[in-house]
Amino acid sequence: MSGQDTSEVGHGHGHGHGHGHSRSRTVAGLLSRVGHAIRPHSHDTADKTDQALEASSKGMRVLAVSFAALMATALVQSVIVAVSGSIALLGDTLHNFADALTALPLAIAFSLGRRAATRRFTYGYGRAEDLAGIVIVLLIAASAALAGYEAVVRLMHPQDVEALGWVAAAGVIGFLGNEAVARYRIKVGREIGSAALVADGLHARTDGFTSLAVLLGAGGAALGFPIADPIVGLAITAAICFVLRDAAREIYHRLMDAVDPRLVEQAESILSGVPGVKGVGSVRLRWIGHALRAEVDIQVSDRLSLVEAHAVAVAAEHRLIHDLPRLTAATVHADPDGSDGIDHHAVLATHR
Template sequence: MSHPHHHRHHSLGHRLSHLLKPHSHDTADKVDSALESSARGMRALWVSLAVLGATALLQAVVVVLSGSVALLGDTAHNTADALTAVPLGIAFVLGRRAANRRFTYGYGRAEDLAGLVIVLTIAVSAVLAGWVAVDRLLDPRPVEHVPAVAVAALVGFAGNEWVARYRIRIGREIGSAALVADGLHARTDGFTSLAVLLGAGGAALGWELADPVVGLAITAAILLVLRDAAREVFRRVLDAVDPALVDRAEQALLEVPGVRGVGELRLRWIGHRLRAEVAVVVDDETTVRRAHAVAVAAEHALLHAVPRLTAALVHADPAPAPGEADPHEALAHHVGT
């Protein structure tokens, strides 16, 4: 008898939470939320673009004065990182557009295309940095204005670390994996900027090869970032989600009154928002109206349990009865085709 009492207590607390913190799952409210998150993402992109652009410009001036290929590699990487704001910005703008009869899920997947552009941009910066470093190894030249190179390296680290923290914070708040990945990318760039200090120190000690060797090390660091970024982007393109989210969704469904089991459960990212499709098992004697009410309650539970979930399509299946044919038998010959 303790379970019903607990359920009544939970329902009362749930109603109070609705009164104290009203919310809605109406379509208009979902659109407003998506627009707000996209606007915050855009703001993060343009602010970080300005900071990284100024950092790269200062470093470029020092590159011209000093001839440091290590700093050139770092500048190329910072420039590429700044320019990733452009495809992401376009994706956020497209993501605001409403779904239509051709793009029935909307334009959120533009964020995945932006991720592919970002991966390509990182790859180009790696090729540029590596080519210049190898060229300088074959034809060593002294680095001039070593103190200026050291200062530019410190400025690069400070700019990237600030941008990294800003992008990661906003990306996590709005649910944009692309923005979080871009923030982690910026953080790695900051450490490559510090590596330039080693090259400057070696040049100050008279070791001419220190600068191109550090340039090659930075190229290797860029390739590591490229690997991680490509893995994240291709996972998103292939509709990968964190298995913990699936477990969380399944647990929430099993706690819904009237749900006897969970069948097929699918989650997918569309931009920085999630959608779900799920089949729940209800009592075989349940009326259509009651089964619909259970499905609505299941969707409501998912919207509360899974962060950044905007919609869930819930299908109610009757529990199997002894001697009864499979209710999906008519679809069997379509499976696997």
């Protein structure tokens, strides 16, 4: 997880905070800030760390429950597949098995994410969720390939579907099981800020509707069109491919450190409202598991001392951690904002 003590990731370089207050008020405020700087946000860090651990615990619970529910659904469907020979139902069953198995890499990722950062993994192990996402994408792709293959084989070698009533019932069971899991995953995923869990919930919801498509295959077979079953199987394969596309895009965004631009705008707004911040420079956010980290640049008055500027940087970090959802740590770099025209980063120009 990325809930390390914010004092370890630092507050950047302090360079000042200036207002037109009287000297006595400035000194009083400075003493207050210095006292806070000496003990930087211990309450915030502890709260955020506790929230992160609780988030992982909730994630583990939802994965265990959803795994059991989907495995039970898929096992019931597999029995009916063996009796009926329905290719549409086979495709849905394979997808439900794959969806149940996605809980395993996510569970491993949540477990790893609770480990403390080390000198090698200095940001912790939260990115294990992204690796789990890759495994999930591969499982979805495998289920699509197998379902499509079976549907094509059945089109080339048609055969009657037996126990149509049971096939229809299995489709309904698949829908109910997936919808229950989808609601649970999405609810908890949004509570703990896990995009992977929310995406997996949306995946389960899509699976529920593909289960209903099995009813179409059973209905077509009942009306004397046995070819309807493999055709619906191909349709289910296409639906799985759409889910695969969305899941792959989600994981790609996480691997590339993409965030919702509205989060950047919110961070900029928060920083602009901090007393002593005269301007906001670059704002960089990244997800590490289901927690956010930030690296930001602010401008402060060039007339302030190092201690005063550091106090402004501390206040900016403090406000960010409080007001930006899922942010567990921030590095704040303060630059002097003077009118002397001096480029304080000139020595770095050739390195940027």
